[in-house]
Amino acid sequence: MPELPEVEVVRAGLERHVVGATITSVAVLHPRPVRRDPRGPAGFAAALTGRTVTAARRRGKYFWLPLDNGDALLGHLGMSGQMLVQPPSAPEERHLRVRFALDRDVDLRFVDQRMFGGLVVSAGGADLPEEIAHIARDPLDPAFDEDEVVRRVRRRTAGVKRLLLDQGLVSGVGNIYADEALWRARIHGDRPGDRLTAGQVRTLLAEAKAVMASALAQGGTSFDALYVNVNGQSGYFDRSLHAYGREGEPCDRCGTPIRRIVFTNRSSFFCPRCQPAPRRVVRRRPLVH
Numbered sequence: 617m618p619e620l621p622e623v624e625v626v627r628a629g630l631e632r633h634v635v636g637a638t639i640t641s642v643a644v645l646h647p648r649p650v651r652r653d654p655r656g657p658a659g660f661a662a663a664l665t666g667r668t669v670t671a672a673r674r675r676g677k678y679f680w681l682p683l684d685n686g687d688a689l690l691g692h693l694g695m696s697g698q699m700l701v702q703p704p705s706a707p708e709e710r711h712l713r714v715r716f717a718l719d720r721d722v723d724l725r726f727v728d729q730r731m732f733g734g735l736v737v738s739a740g741g742a743d744l745p746e747e748i749a750h751i752a753r754d755p756l757d758p759a760f761d762e763d764e765v766v767r768r769v770r771r772r773t774a775g776v777k778r779l780l781l782d783q784g785l786v787s788g789v790g791n792i793y794a795d796e797a798l799w800r801a802r803i804h805g806d807r808p809g810d811r812l813t814a815g816q817v818r819t820l821l822a823e824a825k826a827v828m829a830s831a832l833a834q835g836g837t838s839f840d841a842l843y844v845n846v847n848g849q850s851g852y853f854d855r856s857l858h859a860y861g862r863e864g865e866p867c868d869r870c871g872t873p874i875r876r877i878v879f880t881n882r883s884s885f886f887c888p889r890c891q892p893a894p895r896r897v898v899r900r901r902p903l904v905h
Contacts, residue, residue: 620677620754620788621831626699627679630724631672633701634681637718638668649697649713649728653736663737664689664716675744676751676787682742690745691726694733700725754788755825756832766817769809776812777805777884780824789824792860793831795885797824799859804891805884811894830856859885 642661644650653660668684679699681689691699700709702723708715714726714735726735738745753760765786769779779785780794789797798805800823803816812820834856858868862885863876872889 619790619793619828619831620756621793621828623674623677623679623693623788624756624832626693627672627674629701630679630681630699633722634669634718634724635672636669637720637722638666639664639716640719641665641717643715643717644713645715646713646731648731649726649734650736652734655737660735660737663687670742675748676754676783677790678745678748678751680738680741680745680748686740686742688738688741688745689735690738690741690747691735692733694728694730696730697726697728697733700727751783752785752787754786754828755821756788756828760786762818762821765821766814769817770812770814772809774809775806776803776809776817776820777879779809780820786821786824788828791879791882791884792857793824793827795860796827796857798891799885799887800827802890804886804893805879807894859887861885 642664644657644661647657650657650660655663664683667687669681669689670684671682673680673682678690678692680691683689691697693699696711700723702725704717704721704723706723709725709727711727711729712725713728713731716724716726718724726733736747738747741747752765755762768785769776772779777794777798780789780797781791794805797820801816801820803812803820809817859874862874863883864873866872867874867887867890870887870889872887874885875888877884877886
């Protein structure tokens with residue numbers, strides 16, 4: 617699944633190629649990508665036709681294009697979604713779902729093989745769509761409140777990797793970057809939040825920010841060839857990963873083979889020496905007199 621750096625790469629591409637353009641027509645070629653829009657495919661198309669894109673923004677893994685009437689086109693790439701800028705004469709992609717014709721003689725195309733992604737017109741959502749107002753800011757956001765996140769993590773008993781993936785606590789950190797940040801911080805993902813010091817949480821957040829910034833600089837992570845930027849180019853940060861996807865390979869720090877365990881129906885990778893598993897703590901209930 618595209619994670620924060622991948623979505624930021626797409627947002628930046630949309631900012632370069634689409635901002636200032638007017639949508640002259642919209643063709644919904646499959647209804648599923650606009651299933652969450654109450655207007656239906658025809659209403660979705662009508663709400664966007666004639667509108668001008670004024671910006672390209674992101675919150676966590678969501679992106680949106682504010683429009684000149686105060687509404688916004690809100691999108692999520694899901695597992696395999698792509699936003700591509702193409703000349704109108706380019707052949708249609710096999711999994712093309714929605715095509716937006718722009719007045720600068722280019723198409724904006726939403727391509728999605730697995731169709732877990734989606735688009736919706738957010739009424740009045742230019743500044744921040746109501747649909748994603750509950751999502752927390754991410755570590756790359758200038759307004760990210762590190763002190764508040766540290767406090768909230770240290771009040772929770774859940775494992776810290778689960779907390780990293782909680783979009784209501786800190787957004788944009790997906791499975792790959794969580795494993796990488798934990799490896800860099802030498803923290804096991806099952807360590808409960810309330811058993812971490814404030815310094816450890818700050819270090820973990822700093823490493824999450826650093827690993828995502830590095831991935832962003834290299835164009836994202838391309839384990840799935842379906843992830844591409846608006847020009848159809850894949851990222852290549854996977855060559856720089858230290859933990860994720862490296863089961864059995866020696867740890868770059870100590871040489872111990874990287875281990876893989878199942879984590880919420882996904883894989884989690886860590887070094888058993890650098891990131892020792894936490895000891896079990898029996899939490900006793902208070903006595904009732």
